[in-house]
Amino acid sequence: MIDIAEAREYVFAHCPAAAPVPVPCREATGLVLAAPVVAAEDVPPFANSAVDGYAVIAASVAQAPVELPVVGEVAAGAHTSHVLQPGEAIRIMTGAPVPEGADAIVMVEDTERIDGGARVLVRRAVQAGVAVRHAGDDVREGTELYAAGTVVTPAVAGVLCSVNAAVVSAVPRARVAVLSTGDELIDDGSPLQPGQIRESNRTMLLGAVRDAGCEAVDFGVVRDDEAVLEAVLRTAAETCDAIVTSGGVSMGDYDVVKAVLSRLARMRWMQIAIKPAKPFAFGILASGSRDVPVFGLPGNPVSSLVSFELLARPALRRMMGHPQADRLQVAAVADEGLPRRPDGKTHYVRVTAAFGPDGRVHVRSVGAQGSHQLAATSMANAIAIVPDGDGVATGAPVQTLLLSVV
Ligand code: AMP
Ligand code: MG
Numbered sequence: 001m002i003d004i005a006e007a008r009e010y011v012f013a014h015c016p017a018a019a020p021v022p023v024p025c026r027e028a029t030g031l032v033l034a035a036p037v038v039a040a041e042d043v044p045p046f047a048n049s050a051v052d053g054y055a056v057i058a059a060s061v062a063q064a065p066v067e068l069p070v071v072g073e074v075a076a077g078a079h080t081s082h083v084l085q086p087g088e089a090i091r092i093m094t095g096a097p098v099p100e101g102a103d104a105i106v107m108v109e110d111t112e113r114i115d116g117g118a119r120v121l122v123r124r125a126v127q128a129g130v131a132v133r134h135a136g137d138d139v140r141e142g143t144e145l146y147a148a149g150t151v152v153t154p155a156v157a158g159v160l161c162s163v164n165a166a167v168v169s170a171v172p173r174a175r176v177a178v179l180s181t182g183d184e185l186i187d188d189g190s191p192l193q194p195g196q197i198r199e200s201n202r203t204m205l206l207g208a209v210r211d212a213g214c215e216a217v218d219f220g221v222v223r224d225d226e227a228v229l230e231a232v233l234r235t236a237a238e239t240c241d242a243i244v245t246s247g248g249v250s251m252g253d254y255d256v257v258k259a260v261l262s263r264l265a266r267m268r269w270m271q272i273a274i275k276p277a278k279p280f281a282f283g284i285l286a287s288g289s290r291d292v293p294v295f296g297l298p299g300n301p302v303s304s305l306v307s308f309e310l311l312a313r314p315a316l317r318r319m320m321g322h323p324q325a326d327r328l329q330v331a332a333v334a335d336e337g338l339p340r341r342p343d344g345k346t347h348y349v350r351v352t353a354a355f356g357p358d359g360r361v362h363v364r365s366v367g368a369q370g371s372h373q374l375a376a377t378s379m380a381n382a383i384a385i386v387p388d389g390d391g392v393a394t395g396a397p398v399q400t401l402l403l404s405v406v
Pocket of ligand 2: 183
């Protein structure tokens with residue numbers, strides 16, 4: 001058995017970040033910038049009104065209440081060439097350019113239309129500058145907005161659009177092939193024949209791959225047939241950046257997956273000192289000039305998921321240049337004991353996690369911890385890392401990987 005740290009190191013060393021590509025800003029959300037972005041434009045591009053109201057010269061309304069003639073109107077998207085004179089008002093909408101000469105906007109709530117809008121009663125004085133959004137007060141042209149390595153969140157993508165960074169250099173989204181192996185697996189809803197089970201890992205892993213920010217490609221359930229499996233793996237390698245398989249990697253009997261992968265790829269068959277998910281295979285399948293990582297996850301559904309979390313997910317995120325490739329890890333409080341026996345392995349216990357009134361994350365076991373008991377694990381939003389030994393006592397801290405904590 002090898003340490004999980006050694007396994008991760010080996011895998012990550014073979015999963016470098018992909019070469020950057022140009023990506024339209026409208027498709028960049030979730031990707032990582034490969035080059036800094038410098039603003040080519042001011043945002044906003046011109047001084048505009050923060051409210052619906054009347055553009056004035058502040059001095060004209062210093063003695064409010066005061067009545068002013070309304071000499072024009074400017075809506076968002078329009079502009080006026082009228083230069084505002086002392087004692088005048090121009091009706092203005094949010095986002096419309098502030099007319100030349102005006103230095104403040106009186107909000108419509110502080111006014112009253114008179115003579116059908118020909119005049120306006122301003123009830124309150126305003127300071128110069130009020131409700132004027134100046135050119136560049138969001139983004140100043142020439143500033144470096146984002147460094148290389150920035151994750152494009154929805155808001156970042158919005159900013160990229162706002163400065164007309166129409167195409168950015170980003171690490172591409174990995175296309176990841178997912179396939180399940182095993183003659184016992186049924187996924188067409190038909191009645192189960194003796195020995196058959198319904199296939200679940202593929203759908204779970206397709207979702208997990210997407211959740212990791214990758215594009216998931218479904219390669220189906222592959223029978224335990226060497227020729228078929230070989231053909232599917234070759235196609236997957238030709239069309240995808242990584243391959244995730246489930247099943248057939250355990251120690252023991254001759255296995256089709258083992259035979260085929262060993263022939264096609266430079267594989268390392270691992271026994272990792274963890275529970276669940278001890279068996280794990282990783283290798284590189286050379287397809288033309290490309291090296292395609294293959295993650296051979298165990299078939300037991302919980303093992304498959306934990307294996308994906310600890311090894312495949314962070315590797316895929318590294319391939320996409322993510323600065324935060326791993327799940328967040330916190331020292332949580334065990335609200336109940338997480339007992340175990342020494343066995344030379346680190347146990348990854350599926351737990352529910354929630355913030356307590358003390359501001360710390362508290363965890364409880366989801367119950368059934370068998371590697372086939374996916375239903376219990378499906379209730380988990382975190383995984384507690386219980387080191388070899390006798391377990392964690394009630395109230396004691398336990399390092400915990402957060403999958404999602406709300
Ligand atoms: P294996 O790793 O292929 O030896 O499978 C270990 C266990 O996981 C067996 O009980 C399989 O039936 C089960 N298993 C394998 N693949 C899947 C799958 N895709 N969905 C559900 N269970 C599976
Ligand atoms: Mg199998």
